[in-house]
Amino acid sequence: MLKLLALDRFTILLFVMVILATFLPVSGQAADIFGVVTTAAIAILFFLHGAKLSREAVIEGVMHWKLHALVFAFTFALFPILGLLAKPILVPMLGKELYWGFLFMCFLPSTVQSSIAFTSVSQGNVAGAVCSASFSNIIGMFITPVLVAYFILGQSQHNYDPTASIIQITLLLLVPFILGQVLRPWVFPYMKKLPKIVKVFDQGSILMVVYGAFSSAVVAGLWHQVSGMTLFILIVACSVLLTIVMLLALYVPRWLGFNRADQKTIFFCGSKKTLASGVPMAQILFIGQPLGMIVLPIMIFHQIQLMVCGVIANIWSKQQAGKL
Template sequence: MPKIDLFLLLITAAVAVASFIPAQGTSAEVLDTLGGVGIALLFFVHGAALPREVVLQGLVQWRLHLFIFAITFVVFPIVVMPFGVLPAAWMPADLLLGFLYLAALPSAVSSSIAFTAMARGNVPAAICSSAASNVFGLLLTPVLLSLMTRTSVEGGFDLTRALGDVVLQLLVPFVAGHIARPGLAGIMAKHERRIGQIDQGIILLIVYTAFSQSVVDGLWSRLPPASVALTAVLCLVLLAVVLAVTAFIARRFGFSRGDEIAAVFCGSKKSLASGLPLAKVLFAAAPSFGMIVLPIMFYNQIQILVGAVLARRYARIGTMPAVAG
């Protein structure tokens, strides 16, 4: 049984504290301002941490990267779109928007690489695919979400405003960080652990302030317990379907075992580190922010637990169990 990650426990604790002691008034405004500054810092660091040579090296494996991108940005939306037929009593509109947002998110970087390495897969490909997914996802996620919400969520999604906010608040700090990388690479390598702790602290701040706002606006009175349970079940089903489809198609395409492992872990992961800050930009004024980000928070914990088991199985027996079909 894999050990529960401490960070996942801290996220759960942040939600619990916000549910009972939500930030309000002046304190909420201060924390919200700090969160905005933290998001810019987070993406500046992400940009500074991206090695240019990794992107260049990965270009030679374009076929594998296109396949992973298709899983991340095509298969996920196809699987999630039918969730819209569920009764509104079980699937409120904001929760459905959260699932659509989850489907549009880029791949996770750290967990994709870590699990690919643990399973003895193609680590360079995992680094390139997950990093590129996050870079392009900054702009692709709002576009994809706009396309999906036109038919699934009443009122749609303001793509023009969203892209403008993403460029100003996320892409500009990211590019600035990447430009500054030559002068910061040594410092970042020396303090890698501390930087990681700062990243996690910023995400915890976002979780607390976001759920505080939602709790004050009546989140738990509008989200029945059955919907919370359904969210967990649907996230588990979504992950299982994507894992099976990815492994099945990877073998039909004739990918090597190492490439299959990279595809399975990069394709099935969704980034909480990018997803929460990006949601804070896209849905800043939404009173149901907590409901919108609930699916990515559930999915993140499930993907970590399942990924750890799957990676150990890959490493132990050299392949996944046969996929029906």
């Protein structure tokens, strides 16, 4: 049952971080030191992502621009439109801060690791997934701050300028990624000897960020502000959003004439949102805001998408092998 629901070790550890932050939150000077270590881990993670991405995969993937354009439309057009349309329904039920988090989630780029993994398991276009997911994250470093500035922070801070945030996000995420690409000939051979190193930094940095974010939120009284009913409504809202996007990601590529492998790539890359990039972006973009409330929707959505995509990828894999 745990395997079916994609409740792997990382998922369990995510819940452990939330529980740990609830009862043993890091605060004061320790929180400052922990924040510096977390930032360094995130920078190393994106350096490793850059070193892992081969030039051949980039060239092969770039040529398939129609696929990337459709994934881009799902990620940065469909999701934001649905999030904005949900405002009259969600604000009265969730409150302003949680709705901000929900909308921020809609503005985020796609995932990298899981998009590629699910595409590979279901025997989709892996090269296309590598490029589409990676480009989504790179483009998102610029688009997400602009969307947040215009539709969220611009509503409460009329003079808010996203330029400084874009620079900070670029220095934290994009510069290490490019450096990894440049140094790939020297770094990648060592990465092949340690194949789990990217996974360790990927999951480890997310766990650290989640613990730090929820620690500060708990200190600020997060669980006094979010009731069980509010949490349930948020889970339902994330589930409904994912269902709508997945149905469109399933049928639109068919209507547009993409082959079966590309359909799977578009489905997995176009229906997910990144936690790895999302939480660091939130730390930069929402300074002085209740960060725990902002990242809670993406944490919930992230887990739901992993569960659903895990089941679907497994079914498609068996269909491909003729077992269903």
